[in-house]
Amino acid sequence: MSSQIKVGIVGYGNLGKGVAAAIEQCPDMELVAIFTRRTPDSLSVNIPNVKVLHISDAESYTNEIDVMILCGGSATDLPEQGPQFARLFNTIDSYDTHAKIPEYFNMVDEAAKASGKTSIISVGWDPGLFSINRLMTEAILPNGGTYSFWGKGLSQGHSDAVRRVDGVAGAVQYTIPIEEAVEKVRNGENPELATAEKHLRVCYVVAEEGYDKAKIEQEIKTMPNYFADYETEVNFITAEELKADHSKLPHGGFVIRSGKTGEDNKQIIEFSLNLDSNPEFTASVLVAYARAAYRLNNEGQAGAKTVFEVPPVYLSPKSAEELRRDLL
């Protein structure tokens, strides 16, 4: 199909693999190339007609690629790659360091405006779909409160923190919404809740031979920032159990807006996700927004954008007429 949107992927970890899988479900898109910092031959990519190239070759593909999806991490990859690729391509990324979003936006905006490209930053589910729901529901019900819950899901950052504890051979950490807190919010009680009052942290840990489990448990539970303020549960399991029962990457969560209108009428809006694979879902969101970036750029809307600036119609491969007829 000559009208296919040509996509490139930068970074081939869980997210990059998810993007490749998501593009296969989109007949209007074509994956052209995957760019990596590793030796290209070392990647096992089994997709016909897709080039695997070193990241340093990307700049010679500006005519072959309509949108580049940046699949690196927010800590060190994106602060560098975001502006760098926005100087050459329309881009999508999932930058999620909330506190630094304004600064990151400005860097990418400057680069994208200079090149006349369109870059949509911080795409995914949070930031992303959850953010859209926070914005829209607050605008619709100004008199109320918004509650974001995460989980049940595997938290990569907290799992890493547990793994750094002395005597831990392997570990995963699940974030789980506290049911009583959820019910209060769904009932429109508008409670005041700190993040720690909304979530439980459950760890599954493999201890190394000869280490004191009680000491490991104590060290996890008192770890500042990560666990000290939370109700934390530590379960010791075997390496075999860890592999068999905890190697998927499920996640999810919900955003609830609880507001009042008129003479004290309660109105509750909830948006929720229940995901078998967090990286594959995030990737699917990135791919839908790649379609939007391509279209916005064709209209001359250069610069950095967020999901807040993108009209829903740009996400769908269908025409506006078709959407009005079938989905409105």
Place this chain on the structure above:
Amino acid sequence: MSSQIKVGIVGYGNLGKGVAAAIEQCPDMELVAIFTRRTPDSLSVNIPNVKVLHISDAESYTNEIDVMILCGGSATDLPEQGPQFARLFNTIDSYDTHAKIPEYFNMVDEAAKASGKTSIISVGWDPGLFSINRLMTEAILPNGGTYSFWGKGLSQGHSDAVRRVDGVAGAVQYTIPIEEAVEKVRNGENPELATAEKHLRVCYVVAEEGYDKAKIEQEIKTMPNYFADYETEVNFITAEELKADHSKLPHGGFVIRSGKTGEDNKQIIEFSLNLDSNPEFTASVLVAYARAAYRLNNEGQAGAKTVFEVPPVYLSPKSAEELRRDLL
């Protein structure tokens, strides 16, 4: 505040009253006037500084009103008022005759383009917020199915149908999602379900003296289009019970997208509403989109729009910078 958006209301039934209440929660908006087909003096409007005028006076208010919110019904009011007011004002309406939306869109679009005004049609929750969720979630998870459930909620059209049955002195009808169907969808089973397999219809009926209740029940349950295809429950109550327990207008429902990514990973997205007052909530959505219509028009985007074409950022009174910092 000189920068307030000046709003007018056309039609002062449940929806119009809800719009007036919603505007009171928006410091960036001001309700200027209510237009009615009735004798203006016959309306009891207790809002300071708001004019109550006959609908025929509206055209002399084109300089005083930024956005007109049309609160009439879809059967006869809006097909006439939509194009008529789009020739004079930016407008918002809740046109909800699904099958005729394309035709209505074209009529309003022609009028609005001729006047240089912006009209957002079919705003509310369905069509409206549910439609946005159907569009976005299908774009994100193309391999899957979408399920819209309505209720538990009072259906005005079905209540009216029951009231037309001989011997019925009063009645309400609630539409209720069938729990087994909901669970199958939430579990990602992707069942094939007709509307009648997703919803139960429960009626509360006051019978007139001397009428045979069994006959009334039979007549309701066999009514074509409305009830014949559904599992329907008829409960007889007293006039006092009808007034005491069934005079609110609750509603709600949910849109579920159940999709698969990668190697058979289930991904579920759900958007749900639980509303004490259907008209007040719909009104709150209309008011947020009035803000969007005003801004789109200031940017020169004339013509008819739907919720599909409106970027989320236009709904909020906050600046894009503030939203990126606080809600992304």
